[in-house]
Amino acid sequence: MNNELVKVESLKKYFSLKSGLLGNNKKIVKAVDNISFSINKGETFGLVGESGCGKSTTGKMVLRLLEPTSGKVFFKGEELTSKSGKELLAIRPNLQMIFQNPYGSLDPKMTLKTILEEPLKIHGVNKNSREKRIKELLSYISFSSSYLDRHPGEFSGGQLQRIAIARSLALNPQFIVADEPVSALDVSIQAQILNLLIDLQKELELTYLFISHDLSVVQYVSDRVGVMYLGRMVELADCESLYNNPLHPYTRLLLSSVPIADPERASQRKKVEINKGSQQKTSNGCRFCSRCNEKLAICEEEVPELIEYSKGHFVSCHLYNKEHI
Ligand SMILES: Nc1ncnc2c1ncn2[C@@H]1O[C@H](COP(=O)(O)OP(=O)(O)OP(=O)(O)O)[C@@H](O)[C@H]1O
Numbered sequence: 001m002n003n004e005l006v007k008v009e010s011l012k013k014y015f016s017l018k019s020g021l022l023g024n025n026k027k028i029v030k031a032v033d034n035i036s037f038s039i040n041k042g043e044t045f046g047l048v049g050e051s052g053c054g055k056s057t058t059g060k061m062v063l064r065l066l067e068p069t070s071g072k073v074f075f076k077g078e079e080l081t082s083k084s085g086k087e088l089l090a091i092r093p094n095l096q097m098i099f100q101n102p103y104g105s106l107d108p109k110m111t112l113k114t115i116l117e118e119p120l121k122i123h124g125v126n127k128n129s130r131e132k133r134i135k136e137l138l139s140y141i142s143f144s145s146s147y148l149d150r151h152p153g154e155f156s157g158g159q160l161q162r163i164a165i166a167r168s169l170a171l172n173p174q175f176i177v178a179d180e181p182v183s184a185l186d187v188s189i190q191a192q193i194l195n196l197l198i199d200l201q202k203e204l205e206l207t208y209l210f211i212s213h214d215l216s217v218v219q220y221v222s223d224r225v226g227v228m229y230l231g232r233m234v235e236l237a238d239c240e241s242l243y244n245n246p247l248h249p250y251t252r253l254l255l256s257s258v259p260i261a262d263p264e265r266a267s268q269r270k271k272v273e274i275n276k277g278s279q280q281k282t283s284n285g286c287r288f289c290s291r292c293n294e295k296l297a298i299c300e301e302e303v304p305e306l307i308e309y310s311k312g313h314f315v316s317c318h319l320y321n322k323e324h325i
């Protein structure tokens with residue numbers, strides 16, 4: 001049975017930046033450069049990578065909050081990227097986003113009641129049903145109705161992120177993009193919010209695209225993980241395979257910086273040697289090759305394809321292409 005809820009096909013986003021004194025020099029930033037993946041119903045797909053690698057741009061394109069330069073996004077088999085106007089509006093309630101910074105994403109002048117009520121009003125939900133739904137939303141985040149008249153300034157960061165989560169659930173979505181939902185929070189609060197997201201996923205059969213630069217956070221919540229480097233997907237696998245058997249030199253580099261609590265396992269971990277070269281900006285060849293200690297001659301000339309190295313474990317690296325070894 002096909003369990004695919006979201007499918008992303010050859011998605012690209014190129015930004016054109018003007019530079020120079022008169023703004024007449026154009027520079028193209030390939031923020032997302034030909035990535036494909038799919039997300040199954042009920043799963044959490046983690047997207048990880050360094051700052052600027054294109055995670056948020058991908059998340060926004062998947063929800064059609066940003067127009068792709070090219071490529072397609074499908075939701076339940078229907079092409080989202082070809083929809084507009086009423087058709088897109090009708091599908092919108094199914095697709096929601098939780099942002100990194102709850103301080104910035106909630107209007108400080110609104111009360112908790114108006115924050116939760118707003119999406120329901122926009123979608124024409126009547127007053128009685130709105131009141132009922134607000135009660136349900138409060139129960140999802142274990143809030144008392146005595147909080148309803150409070151403003152965002154009267155809540156802690158963790159509470160604000162709970163409110164942002166409740167608001168994203170107002171219209172009963174099936175798919176949520178959570179973009180760094182805990183990175184603005186104190187470490188002691190992060191686990192509470194992650195556990196809330198996990199509990200809500202089970203209760204409401206939600207599917208998540210979970211974006212983070214923090215590998216331990218991604219490992220905690222994800223079923224499968226995609227690793228991005230400068231706009232490209234360099235590795236994609238189920239969580240266990242990725243963390244126990246990372247293939248791409250970049251994934252190994254990322255993992256080598258995650259602390260391991262168990263001293264025995266920590267001492268077994270191989271040290272990753274890496275060149276200190278800067279991030280490669282050219283589009284020829286592998287974008288990681290200027291930082292890679294294992295590079296082959298081909299790496300500077302040809303972009304490696306994403307190949308299935310073992311079942312469900314994909315990697316984009318010439319080291320795994322038999323022709324070049
Ligand atoms: N509106 C824009 N105009 C021009 N360039 C942009 C725009 N939005 C993003 N970029 C560029 O696209 C690249 C990817 O940005 P993006 O925000 O998707 O990265 P990210 O992986 O989410 O990073 P972070 O971890 O810092 O949130 C960056 O080089 C960024 O500067």
Ligand SMILES: [Mg+2]
Nearest residue numbers: 055056057179
């Ligand atoms: Mg981002």
